[in-house]
Amino acid sequence: MRSRAVRHGWPLLPTSRLLSQAIPGAIRYVAPGGQGSGDGSSWDDAAPLANINISIAQAGPAGVVALATHLGNYTQTSSITLNAAGIAGYPVVITGMDADGLLSPANIVGNRTPWSRPADESGRVDSSAFGGNALFIAGAGIGNLAFMNLRAERVGRIIDFSGVAAKGFLFEDIEGFNVRDGFYTNNLSAITDLTMRRVKGTGFSKKFVRFHGECRDWVIEDYSFDSAWQDKDNFAVGIECNNNARGLIVRRGSAGNAHSTLGTYFNGDGMSSERTNRDILVEDSIFFGCTDGGLDLKSEDTEIRRVTARDNKRNFRIWGGVKGGAGYTKPIRMVDCVSEDPHGRGGGSVHHLWLKGHDLVAQGGSVDVLGFTATGGDAGMAALEIEGQNGTMAFIDAPDIILPVGTVMHNSLEAGSVITGIPDEPMAPAQFTAPQWTLTPNNVSGQLVANILSRPGDGGSAITVLQYRLDGGAWVTMAGTGTGPRVLSGLTNDVEYAGQVRAGNAAGFGEPSDIKLATPVYVAPEIVRLAFDGSALNPGDTPVDTAVGAPAMVLRGTAAVVAGGIQFGGQNNYIEFPNREGFTFDGLFTIKIRVTKANWNRNGEDFIFTFWNTSGNQRAWMISTKPDNKLYARFCPNAGGSGNIVDTVANGSAPSPIPAGQRELMMDRDADGYIRMYVDGVMVGKTAAPVVGPNVNNGTNFARVSGSTTGNSDPGPSILHVLEIRKGEALCGSDAGYTP
Template sequence: MKKFAFARHRVLCFAGAFLLSLSCGPQDDLTPDLDETGEVSQAALAAPTLLEAVPGDGQVTLKWTAGPAGTQGYQVRFRVGSGSWVYRGAGTSTTYAVTGLTNGTKYEFHVRIKGSTGDTTSGYSNGLSATPIADECSGSSVRHITVTGAGSKDGLTAQTAGTLSNLNAFIQAVGPGGMVCIHGGTYGTGTTVSQGGALGAPVTIKGVEGRPIFQSTFQASTRAKTGPVAFTVKASNLVFHNLEFSHVGTCFSFKAATSVAHVTLSQFRAENVATCVDVERSSSTAFTDLTIRDAMILQFTRGGIFLASGTNQSLVEDVYVDMEPEQIGGQGSDYPVGIALYDTTNNVTLRRATVMNVTGMQTGYTQGDGIDGESTASDVVLEDSYFRGNEDGCVDTKVRNMLIRNTVAAECKRNFRLWQSVSPGPRVENVSSYQPRDGHFFMHSGTTTAKDIAVYSSNGAKLVAYDCSSSSPCTFNAQGIRGTLLDAAKLNATGTVTGNALVYGQSVTIPPVPNPTSFTP
């Protein structure tokens, strides 16, 4: 099955409240170097890709892709607005902290490979912008954590930082509205968070000085569904911000034995995991006001985000979920899901989600869905999202009263699987479907009325793939349809079709993959 790879050099980045914008302008801007006098020959080396520009107190930390073997070093340049460039030698590492900057001022940054000759020097990279900010990790309502701790380990300063084992004590110490700063480094797993803030005054657990990484030995290539857990969250009124996870079973686990409310998970990245955010399944526990924002989840076996039990009044927005099966042996577990809506999950908004390449194990009965929603869940809005290359359904839902709008689905077996097993069932408005392997839509029973839909296929896909019977007939109505099908026979709606603007036999171009996060795949 065709898998789609993200174009890694095209991205809009957002870090916290600070806009990081990619600029793909001229790569040959002049510098005062003697090898660039205004008549510069084409650079022999490809420019690196500038991946991150992370603001700090009076500084911005840059991260970029490595040059080829034999790279002699790197040079960073930066400026304010359209002012003069300032140049810094950045050594041989692929990270560099640009210091001595003014807080509150927006800077633009580029990097290049810098050698002793034109043949060992590249053009400049794409640009990223960032605004340094004053240190938030100071004051009586702040505590510090480092990998090994330091000094008295009271956490009052970075020089007397505690360790991760002090997290709950530090949450209690800073109180509602306080902050625990976890400094950059590599940490282990197995932390249970049992203390929180107060309603309207959460405690923030924030990664600083780069992004702390929580890491174990989990390998997604084994297709295991479980593994070491980084954080088990058993308290309410918390914000987790700017964290990274690698080779763990679960990033954030919410156990059914404890009801939790008002928790935000923001600006985090995960790679090689079983399930990154896992709300344990239960028929009795409620999880209220869970927000997941600005998250990138790659290389998972079971799922990206599982919302279950009574998850309610919750928001998932600006997330990028890609199994990247080619990186983990070509397959996940038996029923992997990008975003799951299970049990009595209700009143949830999913916005600006990109979910791709969810692929189940390649033996026995298997499937892989971008979204999988059960009929016990209800009242969900999915909008402004993008699904592509998932093995079975791009969006596979039985959810009661689910509205899907302004969403693109492409290259799944059935792009929109709309099970009408409950009433009112899921419905679509202003969605676009591209090149499914079987049908743009799927029905098993009941009636679907799709409004203002666009379908594009040149591969013989049907408008609707039916799995119906005389005892459970299906009716598919279309109110406004545009795009292209291979031929008129593929327009197989069993109900009425109005506002038909289809043409036939046209070529198809699929929209590029959006990345709504501040991270680069």
């Protein structure tokens, strides 16, 4: 942190002294709508706000632009480009001022949707479409400006530094109310020597401060950034560091209530940094009430001093200190920090201090902790967690950690990860928290499914058993100790059961979880079909999807009818079956496809069948061949081809290499919950456990034979003979296979 000894931000001078430096007569006046001649020479002839750029140029270095605060609010619904400047040591001051020359805030109102701060987080609103104009846009030539005593309300951005390289800015006694972004930079910005002092933000949906691009040497002090639960503008952060920005001091302030409730994992941080950021100091600050991290820091050369984090999902979230990683100098350092009452909202585990192990590089993160105090938090959590391998959490002196009932000191550690400097006597595992497991029906008669989504902290001794009980009865040991669904059978339909789970280790069993209620039910599924049989086609025929109400299929590119089917091949030449809104795959299903391929065994992955979501152009189902000359079938949630619930076991009995020619592939899930893969009627793969729950790609969907925007298409020429999809039916569902 080479610059900290000399970088302290703008001088701590009274505003009156900056004003007293103004050259006599170099004061320009601005009023709402302008006054008199509008030349800015006096209050009577004040310029309009839209001409402030001219006023800055007229005031010149060490000059002052005074915005009248005694003549009402400024309405400014379009952006004002600023390209005038002072010179180093002699900034132009832009400040609110009343008729008597006393400083007071000038209120500027844009066109963002009106909003009032709710009393608490239960009143959070979807602000993703609030919009709003940028108030100021920094243009070429801008620099050495001091903004003081201003209030920006209902704007998209207070100032936009996109793509600008400039130096020398002071923002002092500034308030933003109901904004999308406060101080905006992007990956092309290079703003240096910037200080924010006594800046307040209330109600922001995206980021209040973006320290991005090649920005350098910023100081943010005596600040207050409260998102106030503006929600769903994915995702809110008080201070966000990104790209190659370096040299940031954040001190004496607070940031929090950043919520982002999109999806199952809620984002939203008080402050965050990325792996390419460097030289960051955070001290004497509070980060609170966020749906993810209070501090979420991936940067290197980073230190945290006398920081309190409270009521965030993970109060301190550390990714940096990656030995051998880019920019590594030493572990992240935390000194005299306090963690209070971490609280889970929207997926993910809850912790006082979380560290990322093996992630993008072989080594995990590391943090040195001195003088750490932690109290309270959700029952059942692990106070400390290292997620992944080769992470190091070192307590230089003994922390003071007071744990709630059912909570453990730390989670189970993966290979190479260590926590040093804390008592490590084994205790029983922590209590399961509500987000760590579910109890649901699976539309199979007499069954419920207990799905272990994540395990509680192990108490310092490996978890050796997982158990459940129903209606307070005897505990029943589940199969295995890992995550995943377990089918509870032999139950009575339409009777509500009260379920609990617990974990055990060598020290004993953890506290039983809170009760979850579920009722076995069976409702005959709606049968939704796609049915194409082209085995009798001849050139010139029209291929038809014979399912009831099916829209016409589409032949893309050079895909064309040939004898016995449709020929396709290559990235842009494929077959599409559109608008499959019914295919959510929330129970039994079958996918059957008969294809002729000249070569089933290539060096790259070929998508044979994919199921797509038009909203994100993402794969939700795949049957593919891979470079290991094997077939794969995937059940993928959230439309992401890489976010699989499970891959089928690859080709336990399929020929490898697969002979050229026509093959019939089928994938199904029967009432037992297992997904099976068949080649020419022989089962060649089966999931290791039942796969419970829907594929949730439930927007407007379409099936595609070959074709991929990522290039994993069948090169062809290949022929589709048959494609059949059934929701609500498993055509085989048996390890014994079937007769094609």
